[in-house]
Amino acid sequence: MEPPPPPEMRIGDRERREVDARLQEALADGMLTLAEYDERAALCWAARTRSDLNALIVDLPEPPPSEPTVALETAAPAAPAAPDSGMLGRAIGGLVTAAVIGSGIFVGIQVLSADDGASVFGSKTVNVGSGQQRVEVGMMFGSVRVIVPDDVSVRPSGTVVFGSTNCNEACRTGPNLREVAVEADGAFGSVSIMRQSEFDRAAITDRNRDRDRDRDWDDDSDDDSDDD
Template identity: 25%
Template sequence: MTNLPDRPGPSASPEMRAGDADRDRVAQVLRDAAGDGRLTLEELDERLDAVYAAKTYADLEPLTRDLPAPGAAPAPAPSGAAAWRPLQGAPSWTGGIGIMSGFLRAGVWNVPRVFRAFAFWGGGKIDLRDARFEEPETTIRALAIMGGIDIVVPEDITVHVKGLGIMGGFDQRASGPGVPGSPTVVIRGLAFWGGVGVKRRKSSRQKKRDKELRPPEDD
């Protein structure tokens, strides 16, 4: 089983020159592997450097030898906290402040036990869809005064929203259980003449799994 692109012709050899499309496809395999937690960000950077320096199929093959091939049956979802464990080398922030400005916390990042967000005449976004969690339970303390904070949580984690809105709104609709073993996110705080919105969206991991499980279309 290999992650390399199909080689053109039965007599193709490892010494055949690789093209830009070949390198791009291998690079995508590596990015997917990092998103699944199979590679650290440092390993991803090292392998991507090697991908774009590769000249032949033989140069590309070792870079994905220890990874599952695209289109293979998806492995069972890891149990417990393993699916959301912290990723070595990923950034970690303890908070975000938007005062007449904005902040964004998104992508692959390690979320601490407590995250504090503050917006005053400004805004902020906290996107947890591809985040990793340092503890089984995370508390987000959000304070929005004449400003707004948007929080995006993946569909498969447990969420408890316990905030208060005064002449503003603190969205409670995303509260609910996740899958067994998922982390818990507790969102507390206050919205005064402002708003805190909480929405559930599919993570990259969920979208990838849905795509892998989708039956092939008939020609």
């Protein structure tokens, strides 16, 4: 009887950040829709093994190879490595673990106390009214989309641990724009802040892409039927 295969090694936040960066690039290049990015980003920060992450980027092209860096001849020689100390390493590891646990408890409290909406293991859309001046949202292993009016300039704040806050067009300042404070707290997910017109454009793009995809599928089905 063959022994069972060894368990798959777990991954850490460095691998999750790398995959999330690739997903953001795919969103910016139009390879992913906003809804697809939100779904994959939530799964990315909840992933535990490399196979979990690979499933999220298996249909995306490989990033271009980075150019090799050339060391300068005048660079100072590297300092000798400090002697390894097991006790010091364990002490630093304990401090880091305590800091992560403490920040997770703090963020969890902030998420649960968000006044305008929170997402836990899912996605949520929060629409900001014309008279609102402050918005509080939270997410944990999920994604939140905040839609603000077109006459608003957003001032983001809050704490997002092991995740991202995206605010491109909505955070631009300009004349005749009123300021709205958006406090976003959370961990292992993403927060997207968009103006209404930006959201509408993205929705139209998503619908057109889905329509083209369905049309291509129907054409392929018709070709298969003709072959038969």
